[in-house]
Amino acid sequence: MNEIFEEAQKISSVFADKTRFLIYQFILTQSEVTYTVKTIAQKFHIHPNVARLHLSKLEEIGLLRSDWDHQTSPGRPGRVYSLRQEALTLSFPPRMYPLLSELLLETLQQLGPNEQAVLLRIGFLHGQRLAQSARMTVPALPATPWELPITALGSLLTIDGIPPNLITSQDSSATLRLRNCPFHEMLERFGVSLCALHHAILSGLITTLWPHIELTLVHCLPDGASECTLRLQLLNTDAAS
Incomplete structure (x- = not known):
């Protein structure tokens, strides 16, 4: 039972940030398959480091996945983020x-x-x-x-x-x-x-x-x-x- 509430607290804290919620909503409703830190930073007018933090937090709770992109530009590959299909469900009290x-x-x-x-x-x-x-x-x-x-x-x-x-x-x-x-x-x-x-x-x-x-x-x-x-x-x- 404690694990359920700890996970719920983690998810709710991630979405307590309005910008992070809007980023996830944007990715969820667009037709593109993958997104870079630069794309999100430009779209929401935020610093790339802030965009990277938001994307990482969404990945931590299982809403996004990331991979290394070796094709878009020469040099050190960057991370690209995409949606995970698996859903997250919160229910209080727990239901099945x-x-x-x-x-x-x-x-x-x-x-x-x-x-x-x-x-x-x-x-x-x-x-x-x-x-x-x-x-x-x-x-x-x-x-x-x-x-x-x-x-x-x-x-x-x-x-x-x-x-x-x-x-x-x-x-x-x-x-x-x-x-x-x-x-x-x-x-x-x-x-x-x-x-x-x-x-x-x-x-x-x-x-x-x-x-x-x-x-x-x-x-x-x-x-x-x-x-x-x-x-x-x-x-x-x-x-x-």
């Missing part, structure tokens, strides 16, 4: 929700072939509930999701705490790139089911807000991809006009 999730998923798998359909239906309904809440935030929606400002679209599609990166490819389609998996810790055992569940949640959200938009899963982490990729496709141009 990850274990509960794991046991429920195991139970669903034991129920037979219909478990996948049940899981996806529940995910889709959850997405619809998210869409109903989103309507209160953005009551006047444009014809397609990619016509929204990127910040507004990110807020609408954020179901896991991390907004997606949107790349518009054509007038009738767009691509969503999701760096953070809300179910990452369980992907090794339940990857196929959880990717399908995540897709179902987003489908319920998207198709409720835009019935003429279809969401297709292109790549996902269990397939070896570095991020999940989904395509938004306009099905009927007349319906959007």
Whole structure:
């Protein structure tokens, strides 16, 4: 028990610094894979030594990892920092929700072939509930999701705490790139089911807000991809006009 509270105190002390929290939030929501001390120092207008301290503290509690960069410049290699996918969880008093999730998923798998359909239906309904809440935030929606400002679209599609990166490819389609998996810790055992569940949640959200938009899963982490990729496709141009 003491170890739990000591770890919680360590994590909370790291985030007690507002700049450090903003640095982590910035890294979490950007599309770049790695960051240098110089990049963070310039972005937040702080001395490189201060930036290095903030990054080191985030690495100490397991939110970032660092490696030596031997390619970007000649001479002595510098450190580059990147996100760790493993999540940190604080709960007072301690709770075991990850274990509960794991046991429920195991139970669903034991129920037979219909478990996948049940899981996806529940995910889709959850997405619809998210869409109903989103309507209160953005009551006047444009014809397609990619016509929204990127910040507004990110807020609408954020179901896991991390907004997606949107790349518009054509007038009738767009691509969503999701760096953070809300179910990452369980992907090794339940990857196929959880990717399908995540897709179902987003489908319920998207198709409720835009019935003429279809969401297709292109790549996902269990397939070896570095991020999940989904395509938004306009099905009927007349319906959007």
